[in-house]
Structure formats: structure tokens, C-alpha cells
Amino acid sequence: MNLVTVREHARLTTGPVVAGSLDEASIPSSAFDWLCGEAQRFRSGGAALVQLEGRRWLRLDNYVGVLESPCGTRIEILPKHVRGDTDVPTARRVLVQMLCHGLRLPVRDTGPTALQTFNAPVSEWIIQQFLQELDVLVRRGLRFDYHPVEEELRFLRGRLQVARQLRQPAGRQHLFQVEHQVFDANRLENRLIATALDKVARMTREPGNWRLAHELEHQLVEVRHSSNVVGDIRRWSSDRLMSHYGRIRPWCELILGDRNPLSVLGEWTGRSLLFPMEKVFESYVEACLRRHLPPGATLKTQAASEWLCRTPTRRMFQLKPDFIVEFEGERFVVDAKWKLIDGTAVESNYGLAQADFYQLFAYGQRYLQGRGRMALIYPMNLEFKVPLDRFSFNDQLMLDVLPLDLASGRWVGDVLPGR
Structure with a gap:
């Protein structure tokens, strides 16, 4: 198996490249041609997996995770969380941190060296976590x-x-x-687990995962596989007698593809697991907000009660801010953007997008009636460690641009109105 590790927006080719770079990589011609075909399939579904740059180069889009071609080439795509070079273990830790909190995954062995000593793609780490949860469940006893x-x-x-x-x-x-x-043991929860186990046993390339997966298959040999994954997941029981199944359910949903990458977070197609990075970051920001907001504050996601304009017969252009925080009778709009900005680049407007400010201005007019405070949250990097100077749309509508520390899950500045 050929393992290639790169970052978001990396360039892929079949020719020689600079060794050790996460922004350029060489892949076999068979994998290159397969990626071109997958790009067309994703594009027809409304997403862009790669972009063609002439006949010799492909540029990856903003997906992270693992792609595995039929020829056995495995491409691990890590987040681009810093402008300069970074090492693979650090980028993996950042991605795992965001996935764990954003997907609310119950993770075992969360010490600081847990991933450093696991020198494999993130997909193998997900398989490892699922197998560990299943091993604990089998030892405790399957529900008959x-x-x-x-x-x-x-x-x-x-x-x-x-x-x-x-x-x-x-x-x-x-x-x-x-x-x-x-x-x-042939109840639907066990059938889903057996289906997920069969899938990871065929996918894993890590010896420890392979061995544990086949040991656990002997424990579930009499359990049939699910014939209706989506329906069975919806009917998963959460009563008191099934409480010990609660930790393995998110892993089953992730592995069996109940979370579509084009609408939620992830889908496992064949031997590929991809996440759109904007949605990963948005989910991580939500988890951080819920964890740090004080008692009494409420958080609403994807509000959709307002529209940009209307005609005598219909409303047009629905406005959907990422988050609305309400605290002590005041309302605050928060948006999350996965983009590296430069707090020192004053002449180029810090790398901020004018379209984002138009969007926030519309949110302020419709959701705050033109009065209050809003925030744009970007990932913290070496050039953006402190909030930018406050932006004023008028004397009563303000916007803060705040950095979020991906390691700690805390932002610099305050997102609560009136503080």
C-alpha cells in the first residue's frame, strides 16, 4: 500500500515533487485517473473534491480525511491550520480534536500521547476507537x-x-x-454493530486493528448484518437497559455513513472517509460555545427565521447565521469561517472577504434590527493571535473578529453582548 499524506488544497501530480512537503505530492497514474473520475462524481452532487490544473496537476479542495483508490494508494488529507510548514502528528492531533468535540464522539485514551504514538491515518484512529468500544461492550455482555x-x-x-x-x-x-x-443477540443494534465491524475489518491496514477486528468477529458470528442501516439507526433503542450501548452508537453512525459529508459531516464510501473542513470547524465552534457559555445563555444553530427581502407575493434569500446567542435579554450573532487570516496585513484588509461582511451586515439588520454586536470566529494562527480592532457598520451595529485556539477550544475576546 502506498500512503501519501498532504494538507487541504495540496497539489497532486504523477511526476517528481519536493520531498517532505505537505502541499505537493506524487501519486501513481492509476490513482490520478481515479481521482479525476471521483471529482466528476462529487461535482454532480454539488461539491468539489479536486480541481484540474492542466494535464499534470490536481488541486485538492477543502475536504479532510482519507481517500483510497482501487489501486491501493491511500491519500490522507490533513487540515491546513497554519500558513507555514507543519508536522504530520500535529496536524492529526488538530483534526482529531475537532472531530471529537464537533461530532461529540466518546473517545478513550485521550492523553496527550494517545495520537502521537499512533502513526497511522485518522481513519485508522477512528477504527481503533470503534474496536475499543466494541471490545468493552462484548466483555460487558451483548444485549439479547x-x-x-x-x-x-x-x-x-x-x-x-x-x-x-x-x-x-x-x-x-x-x-x-x-x-x-x-x-x-439478533436485535437491530447488534446487527448494526456487526455490519460496521465487517466494514472496518475489510478496510483496516493497521496490524493491531486487523487482529482485534477479527477476534471480535468471532464474538458476533451468529449476529446477522443489517439490511436497512438508515432505518435501524433511527430505531436504535436508548432505554435504560441499553445505556451501555450509548458510547458505541456515534462510531457506528460514522462508519456506516449515516452522516453525509455534503449535508452533515462525514460519509465512508468504499475505503474513503471525507469531511468538509468548513462543517468540521463550524461543529467544533458550536461545541466550544456550548462548553464555555455561562449558565442562562442559550445557543441556537442555523436560525432560518429571517429573509433578506420580499416581494408582494414571496420572500427571497433566506438568512442563516451559524449561531445566535441569547443572554440576559440580549441577542448576539456568531459566524464561523475556516480561513487563515493575517492580523498584521492591514493593507490587504487582513485577508477578510468583503462578501462575509455583506453577509454579517444582513444578519445584523434582520436578526438584531440594526443594533447590537456580532462576531466572526477564525482559527488562531501565528499571524492572528488577538482580536482585530472592532468594526462598526454604524454607531449601533458592531462586529468583532476573534481567534479560536484549536488546541484548547477557547477564543480570545468575548462573544457575549454587553460585555
């Missing part, structure tokens, strides 16, 4: 349940189905049509 079975037997067991028995042909009257209850 009764379920009805209809079958044809040579002996009477359970309840005889009289109508079906009377319709038996003369040559089969010695067989009984019966219905009875079976007490086993």
Missing part, C-alpha cells in the same frame, strides 16, 4: 432479546400455525408449520 421465528420443523415447537398446516400438500404433512420465540 426475544424475537418471533416462523419455520418448518419435523417436530412441534411453540405455536402451530393451523392455517398454513392445513394447506400443506399430502407429501409434506409430516412437517409442522410453527411459530416460536428465540432469545438471541
Whole structure:
């Protein structure tokens, strides 16, 4: 297997490149051609996986995660969280930190060296966490349940189905049509777990994960696989007797693709797991806000009650700020942008986008009635460690641009109105 590690927006080619760079990499021609085909498939679904730059180069878009081509080339894409060079373990830690909090994943072994000693792509770390949770669950005991079975037997067991028995042909009257209850582990939660286990056992390339996955397969050998993953996930029981299944459910949802990358966060297609980085960052900011807001403050995500304009017959251009914070009778609008800005580049407006300010101005007019404070949160980097000077749309509508420390999950400055 050929492992290639790069960052967002890296350039890929089939020719020689500078060794050790995370912004350029060389891949086999078969993987290059496969990526071109995948780019077309993603584009038809409304997303851009890669962009063609002539005949020799591909530029990755803003997805992070792992892509594996049919020829066995595995491309690990890490977040571009700093402007200059960075090392792979640091970038992996940043991505895992954001995924854990953004997806609310119950993680074991969260010490500072947990990922440093795991020298493998993030997808292998996800598989490892799932297998560890399943190992604990199996040791504690799978949940068994009764379920009805209809079958044809040579002996009477359970309840005889009289109508079906009377319709038996003369040559089969010695067989009984019966219905009875079976007490086993074939309940939908276990079927989902067995389906996820079968998937990771075929995908993993890490020896420890491979060994544990096949050991656990022997424990679930009698459990059927789910034939309706989406429906079974929706019917997953959360009663008191199933409380010990709570930690493994998010991992099953992630591995089985219940979270679509084009609408939520991640989808595992074949041997590829991708996350749109803007949504990862947005979910991470939400988790940080919920963790640090004081008692009494409420957080609403993706509000959609206001529109930019209207005609006599219809409203047009719905406005959807990322977050609305309400505290002590005041309202505050917060937006998250995954972009590296430069707090020293005054002449180039710090790298801020004019379209983002138009967007925030519209939010302020509709959600705050032109009065109050708003915030734009960007990832902290070496050139952006303190808030920028406050921006004024008018005397009553203000905007703060704040840095978020990706390691600690804390932002510099305050996002509460009136403080």
C-alpha cells in the first residue's frame, strides 16, 4: 500500500515533487485517473473534491480525511491550520480534536500521547476507537432479546400455525408449520454493530486493528448484518437497559455513513472517509460555545427565521447565521469561517472577504434590527493571535473578529453582548 499524506488544497501530480512537503505530492497514474473520475462524481452532487490544473496537476479542495483508490494508494488529507510548514502528528492531533468535540464522539485514551504514538491515518484512529468500544461492550455482555421465528420443523415447537398446516400438500404433512420465540443477540443494534465491524475489518491496514477486528468477529458470528442501516439507526433503542450501548452508537453512525459529508459531516464510501473542513470547524465552534457559555445563555444553530427581502407575493434569500446567542435579554450573532487570516496585513484588509461582511451586515439588520454586536470566529494562527480592532457598520451595529485556539477550544475576546 502506498500512503501519501498532504494538507487541504495540496497539489497532486504523477511526476517528481519536493520531498517532505505537505502541499505537493506524487501519486501513481492509476490513482490520478481515479481521482479525476471521483471529482466528476462529487461535482454532480454539488461539491468539489479536486480541481484540474492542466494535464499534470490536481488541486485538492477543502475536504479532510482519507481517500483510497482501487489501486491501493491511500491519500490522507490533513487540515491546513497554519500558513507555514507543519508536522504530520500535529496536524492529526488538530483534526482529531475537532472531530471529537464537533461530532461529540466518546473517545478513550485521550492523553496527550494517545495520537502521537499512533502513526497511522485518522481513519485508522477512528477504527481503533470503534474496536475499543466494541471490545468493552462484548466483555460487558451483548444485549439479547426475544424475537418471533416462523419455520418448518419435523417436530412441534411453540405455536402451530393451523392455517398454513392445513394447506400443506399430502407429501409434506409430516412437517409442522410453527411459530416460536428465540432469545438471541439478533436485535437491530447488534446487527448494526456487526455490519460496521465487517466494514472496518475489510478496510483496516493497521496490524493491531486487523487482529482485534477479527477476534471480535468471532464474538458476533451468529449476529446477522443489517439490511436497512438508515432505518435501524433511527430505531436504535436508548432505554435504560441499553445505556451501555450509548458510547458505541456515534462510531457506528460514522462508519456506516449515516452522516453525509455534503449535508452533515462525514460519509465512508468504499475505503474513503471525507469531511468538509468548513462543517468540521463550524461543529467544533458550536461545541466550544456550548462548553464555555455561562449558565442562562442559550445557543441556537442555523436560525432560518429571517429573509433578506420580499416581494408582494414571496420572500427571497433566506438568512442563516451559524449561531445566535441569547443572554440576559440580549441577542448576539456568531459566524464561523475556516480561513487563515493575517492580523498584521492591514493593507490587504487582513485577508477578510468583503462578501462575509455583506453577509454579517444582513444578519445584523434582520436578526438584531440594526443594533447590537456580532462576531466572526477564525482559527488562531501565528499571524492572528488577538482580536482585530472592532468594526462598526454604524454607531449601533458592531462586529468583532476573534481567534479560536484549536488546541484548547477557547477564543480570545468575548462573544457575549454587553460585555
